[in-house]
Amino acid sequence: MKTSWRSASLVASAVAVLALTTACGQENGGQSASQNVGATAAAGGYGGTGLGSGTGTGADAGAAPDQQNAGAKAAPAGKLAVSANAELGQVLTDSAGRTLYRFDQDTAEPPKTNCEGDCATAWPPVPADDVKAGEGVDEELLGEVTRPDGTKQLTIAGWPAYRYAKDVNPGDTKGQGVGGTWYALAPDGKKAKLADLPGLSTREDPKLGEIVVDKNGHTVYRFMKDEAWPEPVSACTGECLEKWPVVAPVAANDTKGVEKEGLMSFTRPDGVKQQTVDCWPIYTFAGDKAPGDTNGQGVGGTWFAVSPDGKPVGAPAKEE
Structure with a gap:
């Protein structure tokens, strides 16, 4: 009976791992976005930390x-x-x-x-x-x-x-x-505004190539200490989140140019839902004050912009 119980346990564990691999495995692909996302919140997650609240002479x-x-x-x-x-x-x-x-x-x-x-x-x-x-x-x-x-x-x-x-x-x-407080001038003297962007899309960066951005045009990053398999796990907690706000869930039909396989959200231990690309948790950087900034690239050797397939742009090969 003891041997049978162990065999049943191993089979159950294998089934569980296989299910997670189907959802987030890097080699076997992810669930389709339409099955996984189910998002209720808008994209972005750019919760500033008060950086850059400028004055006229400061x-x-x-x-x-x-x-x-x-x-x-x-x-x-x-x-x-x-x-x-x-x-x-x-x-x-x-x-x-x-x-x-x-x-x-x-x-x-x-x-x-x-x-x-x-x-x-x-x-x-x-x-x-x-x-x-x-x-x-x-x-x-x-x-x-x-x-x-x-x-x-x-x-x-x-x-x-x-x-x-x-x-x-x-x-x-x-x-x-x-x-x-500073904005490009539109021809009529009003503030030039961001074009309407999807929750997640891509742009061509002159140095990094094609990278993922959020609905505000801000660069999206990956943390190399996170995990994607067998399920998404964020290693950025506490004060880390003040500098690296999480990207909130994004509906599958609210993306453009981002690989949808493995596009899903998960619930963090603090109850906050976070978006992933290829099952990797994604963030923005509080130090990026304007669309197009990539000030978070390479920070600490652990933070990197995200390519459309979820890979960290410019990260050492051994890290991936």
């Missing part, structure tokens, strides 16, 4: 400009243009293709700038001299405001316009969302 307003780029800060804007940005839609740029921004702590009626000192170093005001309206730009929306130092700054629909010191190349939008 350090959160932005970092010091690159030395090689410093000489171009006060350059005239020239003929303004409208640029099509894959993530933000229509964005206003100067004649050199550099993105123009607005600051939430300024006012448009009447126009007034509250970005001075260190803030104006990180966010150089756009001179009002020699500005022209290019195609798609309403000339009647162009104006100027006198800054405290007596210089004239360009305004768009009353909003003072700035460049961002870290935008080195034409088309850069690294200032978008910085401190929760």
Whole structure:
């Protein structure tokens, strides 16, 4: 009887492991997303930690400009243009293709700038001299405001316009969302907004290749200390979650470009539901302040962006 009991136990264990392997095994594939997801919450999980709550002159307003780029800060804007940005839609740029921004702590009626000192170093005001309206730009929306130092700054629909010191190349939008107060200017003077994105989708990163992003356009990451088999297990708990917020469950039909096999959610020990890609738990990074940021890549040698099939981009081969 003892031998029979052990045999039955081994068979039951094998069946259980096989079932989990079917759901989350890396070689045998995962359950179809339509069977696994059953999500009730929206994607995202970008629960900030208060990072980057900037003021007009504080350090959160932005970092010091690159030395090689410093000489171009006060350059005239020239003929303004409208640029099509894959993530933000229509964005206003100067004649050199550099993105123009607005600051939430300024006012448009009447126009007034509250970005001075260190803030104006990180966010150089756009001179009002020699500005022209290019195609798609309403000339009647162009104006100027006198800054405290007596210089004239360009305004768009009353909003003072700035460049961002870290935008080195034409088309850069690294200032978008910085401190929760800086936003690219749309041609009508409003904030350029993220295009509607699915709960999970992919984008082509110039350094990392195709990676997964959440509905806010923020990079999604994997933690190499997590487990996917025989079932998803997150090793990020407590204070770790303040820096690496979990991505909430995403419906299967709310994804684009992400491999659906192994796309599922699971319940963490704290009761919170977390999304997975290829059964691996996924997170965002609180240090990514704007869409397109990949500041979490390689942190601690354990955090990596996620490819569409769930693999960690750039992780050492022995880790996978």
